[in-house]
Amino acid sequence: MIIKTEIFKKINKRILYFGVLFLLLAIFEILQYQESIAIPEYLRKILHIVFVIVATIAVINIILRIAFLKISNLLDDTEMEIERRLFLTKVYTWTTYLLGLLIVLWQFGVSIENITLIIGFAATGFAFAIREVILSHLVWLMLLTKKPFRIGDYIKVGENEGRVVHIGTFYVMIDESPESSDDYVRIPNKMFLEQSIENFGKKEMMIHLNYSLEEIKSEKIKLIKNRLKRELPHAQILLDIKDEKPILSVRIKAPIPDKDIIRDRIVKIMLEDVV
Numbered sequence: 001m002i003i004k005t006e007i008f009k010k011i012n013k014r015i016l017y018f019g020v021l022f023l024l025l026a027i028f029e030i031l032q033y034q035e036s037i038a039i040p041e042y043l044r045k046i047l048h049i050v051f052v053i054v055a056t057i058a059v060i061n062i063i064l065r066i067a068f069l070k071i072s073n074l075l076d077d078t079e080m081e082i083e084r085r086l087f088l089t090k091v092y093t094w095t096t097y098l099l100g101l102l103i104v105l106w107q108f109g110v111s112i113e114n115i116t117l118i119i120g121f122a123a124t125g126f127a128f129a130i131r132e133v134i135l136s137h138l139v140w141l142m143l144l145t146k147k148p149f150r151i152g153d154y155i156k157v158g159e160n161e162g163r164v165v166h167i168g169t170f171y172v173m174i175d176e177s178p179e180s181s182d183d184y185v186r187i188p189n190k191m192f193l194e195q196s197i198e199n200f201g202k203k204e205m206m207i208h209l210n211y212s213l214e215e216i217k218s219e220k221i222k223l224i225k226n227r228l229k230r231e232l233p234h235a236q237i238l239l240d241i242k243d244e245k246p247i248l249s250v251r252i253k254a255p256i257p258d259k260d261i262i263r264d265r266i267v268k269i270m271l272e273d274v275v
Helices: 002-033 041-075 082-107 112-129 131-146 218-231 256-274
Strands: 154-157 160-167 171-175 184-188 197-199 204-212 236-242 245-255
Touching: 002 041, 041 082, 131 160, 160 184, 204 256, 218 236, 218 245, 218 256, 245 256
Parallel strands: none
Antiparallel strands: 154 160, 154 197, 160 171, 171 184, 204 245, 236 245
16 A cells, blocks of 8 residues: 555556646747747757657556556456556656656657567667666566565564565665654665575564684583573573584574573573683
């Protein structure tokens, strides 16, 4: 519902801006047609080009506004995921603008063959110039179609972890502390190709802590294990080896809002019993 509202706000703003600009240019065209004003020929041609472009953009946004209203009403009765709705919305918007561009070129007398050549050359140069942008869009498409996580999931990527609140074409926004506000982190899309993704779901996450036992006596180790089992009965507590050194490994599933409290509790138990 929030996403749909944001989309309508953006479209309504574009309709307002380009609609006002269209009216001003239309008045200017009428005055020029009636020879009420006189301007140089080259300037008249430039203004006519701008008029056609502005009119096309205004019409495109009106079409998008009507189409999104109809489509959103239909999708409200289905169980389609938010991510898939975002994907379909973007594809429909891009397609509509591409058709508008082709219509503008055709209006200025460019033949279909030349339009095809222009699109080919422009696409090649454009793709090379903005390869990072294209990579971000490709990763965005992968995130929406393959769904390694969804909006609302709690994820960890590299050193960043939090609840996913937005999946954009350039970055994914996560909320590191859902219980507070104004602490969002934006992760560039290309990071999801370079870093592993841990998805903890929407309710619980796995807390995993390792504690070095290299200089701790066996009596202390037994004391720590017994206390952890007593205070955290659902925890998985194991002795393990890492980098050829003994460690105590603690794994426990915790509600996401309580993750920091439980992590702090485990660390305190280990430190108190070692001293």
